[in-house]
Amino acid sequence: MTRPPLLVIAGATATGKTGLAIDVAERLTGEGIAAEVISADSRQVYRGLDIGTAKVSAADQRGIPHHGIDLVEPDQPFTVADFAAHADETLGAIAERGALAILVGGTGLYLRAVARGLPVGELPSDPAVRARLEAEFLAVGLEPLVERLRAVAPQRAAAMDTANPRRVVRALEMATVAGGEPPVPDPRGYDGPVAWIGLEVEPETHREWIAGRANAQFDAGLIEEAKALRERWDPALPAFSAIGYREAWAVLDGELTREAAIAEDIRRNQAFAKRQRTWFRAEPDIDWLRDDPPAGALAAARALAR
RNA sequence: GGCGACGUGGCGAAGAGGCUUAACGCGACGGUCUGCAAAACCGUUACUCACCGGUUCGAAUCCGGUCGUCGCCU
Numbered sequence: 001m002t003r004p005p006l007l008v009i010a011g012a013t014a015t016g017k018t019g020l021a022i023d024v025a026e027r028l029t030g031e032g033i034a035a036e037v038i039s040a041d042s043r044q045v046y047r048g049l050d051i052g053t054a055k056v057s058a059a060d061q062r063g064i065p066h067h068g069i070d071l072v073e074p075d076q077p078f079t080v081a082d083f084a085a086h087a088d089e090t091l092g093a094i095a096e097r098g099a100l101a102i103l104v105g106g107t108g109l110y111l112r113a114v115a116r117g118l119p120v121g122e123l124p125s126d127p128a129v130r131a132r133l134e135a136e137f138l139a140v141g142l143e144p145l146v147e148r149l150r151a152v153a154p155q156r157a158a159a160m161d162t163a164n165p166r167r168v169v170r171a172l173e174m175a176t177v178a179g180g181e182p183p184v185p186d187p188r189g190y191d192g193p194v195a196w197i198g199l200e201v202e203p204e205t206h207r208e209w210i211a212g213r214a215n216a217q218f219d220a221g222l223i224e225e226a227k228a229l230r231e232r233w234d235p236a237l238p239a240f241s242a243i244g245y246r247e248a249w250a251v252l253d254g255e256l257t258r259e260a261a262i263a264e265d266i267r268r269n270q271a272f273a274k275r276q277r278t279w280f281r282a283e284p285d286i287d288w289l290r291d292d293p294p295a296g297a298l299a300a301a302r303a304l305a306r
Numbered sequence: 307g308g309c310g311a312c313g314u315g316g317c318g319a320a321g322a323g324g325c326u327u328a329a330c331g332c333g334a335c336g337g338u339c340u341g342c343a344a345a346a347c348c349g350u351u352a353c354u355c356a357c358c359g360g361u362u363c364g365a366a367u368c369c370g371g372u373c374g375u376c377g378c379c380u
Contacts, residue, residue: 013344043344053344079341109343118340125341161338164347173341184340238342267332272344278337 003192004095005304008115009104009297010280011199012273014209016293018056020199021104024297025064028100033305036094037061038087039068040105040114043242045083046074048229051222052244054213068105074229074239080113081121087114095192100305108279115196117188124177133169133176145172153181195300198286199293206273214244214265218258223248243268 007024011017018039025035043053047070050057055069067090072078087103091114094101105111113120137145145168150157153175160167174182201209226248229240235249247265250256256264280286289296 041344042342077342080343081341084341107343109339109341113340116340120340123341130341161347164338166342166346167339170341187340238345241342241345243344268344270333274335276344279339279343282337282339 002095003091003190004099004101005192006091006115006190006194007100007102007297007301007304008111008194008196009102009199010108010111010196010283010286011106012201012206012276012280013106013269014054014213014273015106015199015201015206016209017104017106017199018054020293020297021102022056022060022062022064023294024301025102026062027298028301028305029064031302033302034097034099035301036065036067036097036099036101038090038101038103038114039066040083040087040103040107040110041068042078042083042107042110043239044069044105045071045078046239046242047072048074048225048232049239049242049245051217051220051225052242052248054217074233074237077127077238080109080118081123081125083107083110084113084118084120100301102301106276108276108283112283115190115194117190119185119188122185124174124182126173126177129176130169130173133172137165137169142168145169148172149175152176155181156184193304195304196283196286197297197300198280198288200288200290207270210269210273211266214262214269217244217265218248218262223251223258227252243272 009017009021021037025037028035039056041053043049044055045068046053049055056066068083068086071082071086087110091101103111103114112118133145142163142165145165146157146162149162149168149172153171156171156175160171162168222244226245229245230249230252233240235245240246244265247256247261247268250264251258251261287296287300
């Protein structure tokens with residue numbers, strides 16, 4: 001078997017996933033079962049975005065090997081395909097070490113891509129074509145692109161959300177590169193034992209946690225971190241769509257008071273959590289740990305390691 | 307007690323006689339998702355404009371009264 005046992009920990013933002021993963025890994029290690037953590041978070045892959053993405057500090061990692069973090073500079077494009085490739089490689093190495101892998105994160109697509117084996121890297125792609133299509137969208141609008149997609153890839157056009165520019169551009173990119181209707185490959189699945197567990201928090205409590213974390217991030221120097229990042233990188237980079245940076249810059253520019261920025265940060269996180277809940281709700285096989293998460297997670301991990 | 311302003315959905319806020327069986331923003335709720343996913347996108351959310359009466363073919367929009375809020379004055 002080339003893939004190690006995989007424990008997937010899903011859940012919305014600020015729900016305690018990271019801490020739980022490390023606790024489980026530590027306990028397991030204590031029982032003689034090595035475990036490593038792979039973060040599945042689309043913003044923690046960027047170096048330098050530490051406070052704002054609530055990235056685990058080296059100290060908090062407590063000696064448990066961590067992956068999926070600090071993979072690229074903020075100006076480097078990074079997509080699910082890149083994440084899947086990295087996870088694949090990492091999983092291979094973990095298997096060789098005979099350890100268990102814990103995949104934790106709030107980026108549902110990343111979780112799904114690796115734990116269900118979405119052949120995301122096999123899809124046709126060409127950055128140049130994409131760039132051209134994006135420019136065209138900006139110049140001409142969405143309609144012409146949708147028309148073209150309907151002509152070139154009618155099935156895809158009928159199945160997708162044609163009101164979403166990003167999706168239309170990507171579909172057209174695939175159709176252009178593939179020279180017609182590209183086949184949509186089925187998920188390959190995960191080549192090894194997998195268990196999905198999920199963390200859920202009562203709405204009011206969750207709100208408090210989100211608010212508490214936002215305040216803590218600003219107290220910990222989010223504004224300074226954002227300032228340093230902006231001095232070095234283009235603020236328009238996708239990496240900086242991570243919640244908190246825009247708000248921190250607004251404080252720096254005198255557009256928002258620190259208090260208002262925190263409120264906005266909380267608001268965005270709340271909305272984000274909502275989307276995550278929707279995504280995970282549709283994900284089958286998640287064992288939502290409501291009573292005693294640590295115990296449930298540990299039990300699931302032990303069962304996998306057996 | 308007098309004078310003035312105001313009273314539109316959970317909040318903010320348009321509308322100032324027919325184009326409104328009431329914009330928009332936020333929130334809330336539901337949803338989409340196979341290369342930007344902390345992103346992008348979609349849907350639902352006031353049979354009703356404080357209340358009562360009147361004018362008018364027609365009123366959230368005009369008039370009168372009542373209640374309420376705020377401000378100023380005594």
